[in-house]
Amino acid sequence: MILTVNQIDFKYKSVKILEDINFSIPRGEITVILGPNGVGKTTLLKCLNKILTPAAGRIHVKDKPLKAMDIRQIAKEISYVAQYNEAGKITVFDAVLMGRYPHIRFTAGKDDLKKVGSVLTHLNLSHMALKNLYELSGGELQQVAIARALVQETDILLLDEPTSSLDLKNQTRILSLVRHIVRDHNLAVIMTMHDLNSALRYADQYICLKNNTVFGAGKIEEIGSDLLTKVYGLPVEIIRHKGYPLVVPVEDAFKAA
Numbered sequence: 520m521i522l523t524v525n526q527i528d529f530k531y532k533s534v535k536i537l538e539d540i541n542f543s544i545p546r547g548e549i550t551v552i553l554g555p556n557g558v559g560k561t562t563l564l565k566c567l568n569k570i571l572t573p574a575a576g577r578i579h580v581k582d583k584p585l586k587a588m589d590i591r592q593i594a595k596e597i598s599y600v601a602q603y604n605e606a607g608k609i610t611v612f613d614a615v616l617m618g619r620y621p622h623i624r625f626t627a628g629k630d631d632l633k634k635v636g637s638v639l640t641h642l643n644l645s646h647m648a649l650k651n652l653y654e655l656s657g658g659e660l661q662q663v664a665i666a667r668a669l670v671q672e673t674d675i676l677l678l679d680e681p682t683s684s685l686d687l688k689n690q691t692r693i694l695s696l697v698r699h700i701v702r703d704h705n706l707a708v709i710m711t712m713h714d715l716n717s718a719l720r721y722a723d724q725y726i727c728l729k730n731n732t733v734f735g736a737g738k739i740e741e742i743g744s745d746l747l748t749k750v751y752g753l754p755v756e757i758i759r760h761k762g763y764p765l766v767v768p769v770e771d772a773f774k775a776a
């Protein structure tokens with residue numbers, strides 16, 4: 520396992536957010552963290568790269584305790600795409616190049632610049648390379664953040680709602696790309712997601728949070744409508760269309776509440 524989490528508790532001041540969280544993450548798979556608004560998905564992701572420090576428990580990255588790793592060591596192993604991305608006065612090219620920093624000793628070399636160029640081309644962002652971030656739309660900004668994570672070339676990627684601002688075509692393009700990269704390079708992706716249809720289609724494993732802890736976890740194809748109904752508090756059914764799973768609410772949300 521590339522990452523293991525044992526008995527994590529997390530509190531904001533005295534408010535308990537996460538309690539007794541346990542899971543392990545294999546290489547070559549996408550793990551999706553599901554659960555209702557405010558359950559602690561972002562908090563959990565931030566514990567995995569030490570943005571936040573749990574009150575108790577242990578996290579290991581490739582058998583090394585996360586506690587003992589410094590920022591540079593973590594940045595070589597784990598990249599992170601936040602839910603909301605800042606739009607400063609910096610060009611797209613430079614913002615993506617920042618992803619290379621953990622690997623750069625003095626100044627960026629030819630190889631670093633080439634990697635940035637190649638990822639920008641791959642994500643169809645080359646035409647905006649010299650634009651400032653504050654000139655971009657929310658969806659463009661989100662793709663730049665993904666590009667920065669990809670040039671960081673880490674074995675673990677943490678993606679917080681990576682497609683929340685993307686249109687349908689860009690959502691499927693980015694998620695298919697992530698899936699290919701995960702398989703081709705034997706990486707591990709851990710992402711949060713509210714779009715259950717995309718989660719069921721692109722993830723390999725799921726972890727469902729409810730009431731501060733893991734309510735269910737397993738292979739994505741084994742996720743059932745009962746579990747989703749309990750986690751989200753809304754009756755749903757999972758149907759298939761042309762082989763693709765679709766989650767359908769089967770009761771009026773006001774009635775269910």
Ligand SMILES: Nc1ncnc2c1ncn2[C@@H]1O[C@H](COP(=O)(O)OP(=O)(O)OP(=O)(O)O)[C@@H](O)[C@H]1O
Pocket residue numbers: 531536554555556557558559560561562563
């Ligand atoms: N900096 C903070 N200080 C205090 N409480 C916080 C802070 N950040 C988040 N919280 C609270 O912690 C809880 C978990 O928040 P978190 O952002 O992890 O949830 P989430 O599952 O990612 O939610 P969403 O699906 O809405 O993005 C929420 O109740 C939130 O109000």
